[in-house]
Amino acid sequence: MSTKEIHALLEKVGHGHLGCASEGHPYVVPMHYYFDNPDIYIFTTVGMKTKYMDANPEVCLQVEDVQNLQHWRSVIVMGRAEHITDKQEFDRVMQFVKAENPTLSPAINRTWIDAWGRPEVMALYRIHPSEMSGRMTDGVSSQ
Numbered sequence: 032m033s034t035k036e037i038h039a040l041l042e043k044v045g046h047g048h049l050g051c052a053s054e055g056h057p058y059v060v061p062m063h064y065y066f067d068n069p070d071i072y073i074f075t076t077v078g079m080k081t082k083y084m085d086a087n088p089e090v091c092l093q094v095e096d097v098q099n100l101q102h103w104r105s106v107i108v109m110g111r112a113e114h115i116t117d118k119q120e121f122d123r124v125m126q127f128v129k130a131e132n133p134t135l136s137p138a139i140n141r142t143w144i145d146a147w148g149r150p151e152v153m154a155l156y157r158i159h160p161s162e163m164s165g166r167m168t169d170g171v172s173s174q
Contacts, residue, residue, distance in 0.1 A: 032165030
């Protein structure tokens with residue numbers, strides 16, 4: 032796929048599978064993302080994925096658009112995850128995220144107090160892509 036086609040797919044889909052690893056243990060989780068060329072943002076709750084990204088910021092995001100077995104597109108983004116902690120930058124990125132997803136679902140739907148009284152904590156990450164590649168069947172074009 033061309034860079035233009037890869038970007039078009041990233042803009043269209045908005046969800047994929049985030050892969051990360053820590054101490055030799057892989058972890059893959061479905062994830063909503065926000066593409067703001069060239070960066071990808073992830074708004075989530077603190078948990079296993081944030082623990083892994085903080086320990087090892089090298090991540091992979093896989094995004095797909097499958098119509099059927101003969102018509103599909105798939106993109107892989109390799110990059111480095113940066114935990115956004117600066118308040119000004121956090122607020123700037125959250126304006127973009129909220130414009131794309133005003134309800135902040137599903138992350139905001141996961142905010143609750145667990146059985147031990149611990150609140151869920153929000154986190155925001157920027158993925159700086161280092162490599163993007165895409166494949167598709169001959170019958171599909173994003174144009």
